Amino acid sequence: MKKKAIVILLFCGLLAAGSAQAQKIKFDRYFEDATLRLKYQRVGSQKGDTIRVVQQDRIGQWSGSLTQLLDPFNNGFFRIVVLDAQTGRRLYSRGYNSLFAEYRDTPTGADSVAAFEEVVRVPWPKVPVNICWEELGPDHRYHTQHTLYCDPVQLMDQLLKRSDISVSMEPVRLQYKGNVHKKIDVVIVPEGYGPADTAKMQKDMRSFCTFLLGQEPFASRRNDFNVWGIPLTGQETGITHPGKGLYVKSLVGASYNTFGADRYLMTMRLFQLHDAIGSTPCDHIIIMANSDTYGGGGIYNFYAMSSLNEMAYMVLPHELGHSIGGLADEYVDEDLSYGDTHSKTFEPMEPNITSLVDFGHKWQSMLPAGTPIPTPADASVPRTENGPLGVYEGAGYQSKGLYRPTPHCMMRDYGPFCPVCAKRLNEVFDLYTQ
Numbered sequence: 257m258k259k260k261a262i263v264i265l266l267f268c269g270l271l272a273a274g275s276a277q278a279q280k281i282k283f284d285r286y287f288e289d290a291t292l293r294l295k296y297q298r299v300g301s302q303k304g305d306t307i308r309v310v311q312q313d314r315i316g317q318w319s320g321s322l323t324q325l326l327d328p329f330n331n332g333f334f335r336i337v338v339l340d341a342q343t344g345r346r347l348y349s350r351g352y353n354s355l356f357a358e359y360r361d362t363p364t365g366a367d368s369v370a371a372f373e374e375v376v377r378v379p380w381p382k383v384p385v386n387i388c389w390e391e392l393g394p395d396h397r398y399h400t401q402h403t404l405y406c407d408p409v410q411l412m413d414q415l416l417k418r419s420d421i422s423v424s425m426e427p428v429r430l431q432y433k434g435n436v437h438k439k440i441d442v443v444i445v446p447e448g449y450g451p452a453d454t455a456k457m458q459k460d461m462r463s464f465c466t467f468l469l470g471q472e473p474f475a476s477r478r479n480d481f482n483v484w485g486i487p488l489t490g491q492e493t494g495i496t497h498p499g500k501g502l503y504v505k506s507l508v509g510a511s512y513n514t515f516g517a518d519r520y521l522m523t524m525r526l527f528q529l530h531d532a533i534g535s536t537p538c539d540h541i542i543i544m545a546n547s548d549t550y551g552g553g554g555i556y557n558f559y560a561m562s563s564l565n566e567m568a569y570m571v572l573p574h575e576l577g578h579s580i581g582g583l584a585d586e587y588v589d590e591d592l593s594y595g596d597t598h599s600k601t602f603e604p605m606e607p608n609i610t611s612l613v614d615f616g617h618k619w620q621s622m623l624p625a626g627t628p629i630p631t632p633a634d635a636s637v638p639r640t641e642n643g644p645l646g647v648y649e650g651a652g653y654q655s656k657g658l659y660r661p662t663p664h665c666m667m668r669d670y671g672p673f674c675p676v677c678a679k680r681l682n683e684v685f686d687l688y689t690q
């Protein structure tokens with residue numbers, strides 16, 4: 257009797273393993289090793305937004321994983337999903353954020369409609385697919401807002417008739433560790449360099465490569481990264497700064513003072529940015545801004561930017577926390593025009609802050625037994641350390657109602673990445689290296 261039970265259990269185990277295997281999407285069956293790049297505009301305000309697809313391109317090799325096709329994280333206000341048109345099966349998905357998601361929270365974005373460029377890359381389909389743009393609704397669930405039917409044979413036919421396919425340049429290999437399907441391919445785009453600045457640009461790209469891999473957990477995973485540099489310059493030197501009356505004809509049109517925040521250095525010109533990157537293997541983008549003025553920005557699966565200010569070795573890892581890790585800011589700044597993005601009635605999407613609505617899905621299991629919630633602040637912890645893991649009030653720009661894991665973190669005040677942030681970064685790295 258006992259033996260029979262063991263046999264049945266074993267059989268069930270095999271069945272479970274078999275069905276898990278069957279659920280795994282076989283890349284080669286549905287995709288080619290090439291990239292479909294979609295340029296589109298997101299047009300709207302806080303009252304709602306629509307998608308207008310502008311251009312589809314076939315560019316280079318697919319740089320992502322061949323096995324990790326579905327996004328395991330429920331993170332990002334938006335999500336791109338590729339479905340088999342015949343069966344409706346989900347073949348690929350990725351969450352992301354964009355500048356529009358911040359714009360709609362500014363006073364102007366409350367009812368003034370604006371168009372924002374966005375670009376997504378998905379593996380090139382072998383079969384007809386539906387490409388769906390999903391958006392997180394007020395109910396905190398993803399809803400489809402736009403669907404594009406894509407028959408790869410028809411699309412290829414259209415592309416072959418087009419004459420505007422640009423010839424791409426040869427990227428600089430700042431660090432090459434192997435197969436792009438099993439590495440995190442980071443592209444450094446130089447911004448604010450003129451034709452006479454190429455020697456400085458090469459030198460600065462090497463510095464940025466060092467800043468990218470300088471902090472934990474990046475440092476321990478340095479062999480998991482390929483780092484590419486784009487050897488292009490703009491017409492003029494410097495970075496646009498409207499507050500100083502400075503306007504520069506630069507490569508991708510970056511500017512300080514985004515949404516009225518002086519240090520917020522971003523570009524709205526996503527089409528130009530992705531044209532510069534071209535066919536370079538690209539999982540994540542860093543824009544390196546040729547300016548000594550403190551500033552930067554980073555948005556999840558969108559891009560990270562930092563200037564060359566003396567703090568760049570800290571600013572860049574912080575912004576990568578946003579752009580690669582999908583991490584929230586852990587600091588308080590209630591004056592930010594675009595800062596009120598975290599709902600306190602739901603659990604925020606980001607893994608490193610909590611409203612305590614559903615703390616069980618955050619870092620509760622990592623807390624030492626007996627940790628008080630909330631945890632009293634400990635002002636004696638130096639900024640070079642995280643301090644004890646707990647639930648500290650003050651995070652996500654808000655002084656009340658949102659909590660962070662440790663007194664200090666890279667996402668708060670340039671301390672080391674806290675254990676919660678480091679864990680998520682490692683999980684994201686694994687998504688690109690398996």
Ligand SMILES: [Zn+2]
Nearest residue numbers: 608665674677
């Ligand atoms: Zn943290």
